[in-house]
Amino acid sequence: MGNQMDKLSHLSYAEVPTVDPNGMDTEEGPRIGVSYIFSNDDDEMEEVCTVDGSDKDPNKEEKQYDPRDEVECAVYYRDECIYEKSVKSANLEVYSPENLLNKCKAGDLVEFVATGQFPHWAVYVGDFQVVHLHRAELKNSFLTDASQGRRCRIVNDLYKFKALGPDMVVQNAMEQVGVKDRELSWRNSEGFAAWCRFGKRELKMGGEIRIGKQPYRLKIFMSEKHSHVLEFQSLEDMIMEKRRNDHLGRTAVLKELATHFCSVEQRKSEEPGAD
Structure with a gap:
């Protein structure tokens, strides 16, 4: 199999078995135990498709970034938080690409965001340039070109892992430039x-x-008092689902979860012996 893995389709929440909410976040409601609950996520899709999978109209203006549609979440590996995105923190502030250049240092992670698109990540390597995965190839581009008009921000602190030194980060990125497709x-x-x-x-x-x-848990914050937790076998799977949620946006994700909960309650009410 090597580095190639089958691309799996997203399962609706109604198709995924629910489990008793024992363990973490017991007081916050039921959770879904999943291993694979993500959609195809490649950078070609990010550039040419809308949320519903239809082709973009090149003459239609892109939707601007709306901070109110950010999906707040946290990721845990066992009991350790390894990722967190919250509107209460300053890490969600976005800038124009031109303004972000004044803030970037070599080795920084940059995220480009727009409503209805997968977030696009890149590594700032200095001299106004980034290295990023674009259309199944790792490319070295100017930050302003890589943004494609999207707003952007530095996201060094979303993941809680210990960072490598800036020189090593840049070296890691530059050594991969030109790698594509099956490689x-x-x-x-x-x-x-x-x-x-x-x-x-x-x-x-x-x-x-x-x-x-x-061992991985993706905790989606539905409100200040309610959250929903998904479980994954690997960090890669978790990232795929987290990005799918970012693609949909908060409004669509909450609607999807509400539909799931209603479906679960309906099935329970139809079970023999239910009151």
Whole structure:
């Protein structure tokens, strides 16, 4: 199999078995135990498709970034938080590409965001340039070109892993420039950029052996008092689902979860012996 893995289709929440909410976040409601609940996520899709999979109209203006549609979440490996995105922190502030250049240092991770698109990640390598996974190839581009008009921000602190030194981050990125297609070890731009900065093999395709355990938990914050938790066998799988949620946006994700909960309650009410 090597570095190539089958692309799996997203399962609706209604198709995924629910489990009793024992363990973490018991007081916050039921969770879904999953191993594979993600959509295809490649950078060609990011550039040419809308949320519903139809082709973009080149004459239609892109939707601007809306901070209210950010999906707040946290990721745990066992009981350790390894990723967190919250509107209460300053890490969600975005800038124009031109303004971000004044803030970037070599080795920084940059995220480009727009409503209805997968977030696009890149590694800033200095001299106004980034290395990023774009259309199944690792490229060295000017930051302003890589942005394609999207807003952007520095996201060094979203993942809680210990970072490598800036020189090593840049070296990791530059050594991969020109790699493409079947030679790639990453399924999306986020996995590549995070690997450059943190060097963890779990960020690569097939970087972890799936042996039935589900040590990763993706906690989606639905409100201040309610959250929902999904479980995954690998960090790669978790990133795919997290990015799918970012692609949909908060409104669509909450609607999807509400539909799931209603479906679960309806099935329970139809079971023999139900009140």
